[in-house]
Amino acid sequence: MSTIFTKIIQKEIPADIVYEDDEILAFRDISPQAPEHILVIPKKEIPTVNDIEDADAILVGKLFLTAKKIAKELAFDEKGYRLVMNCNEDGGQTVNHIHMHILAGRQLSWPPG
């Protein structure tokens, strides 16, 4: 089932887009948990990490490569950042369209609460 992220992909609702190509979109999180909080998503609708298939391997790899590119462009690559993908209820997933959170700009605690 489509989510709000499909509406962002289709430009039906606005987002602060920081990167876009044919397969990937990245935009700022509406409720940032760090000075830099960006979501990197595939345009393909994949609800959860559990739904990733072998054929998606390159696409999922591109999420990492896009995160790396954004980190460099926004100049927090050397200082550091965290990549997170939440899955289902215990993981804290609230939007069922896989997305990689990029969190940066402050010291992040570990382990997560």
Ligand code: AMP
């Ligand atoms: P998760 O809880 O891992 O599923 O992450 C979903 C994220 O999407 C949350 O951090 C939300 O703040 C973010 N989010 C929800 N709606 C929007 C929106 N319209 N634009 C940008 N970010 C959103």
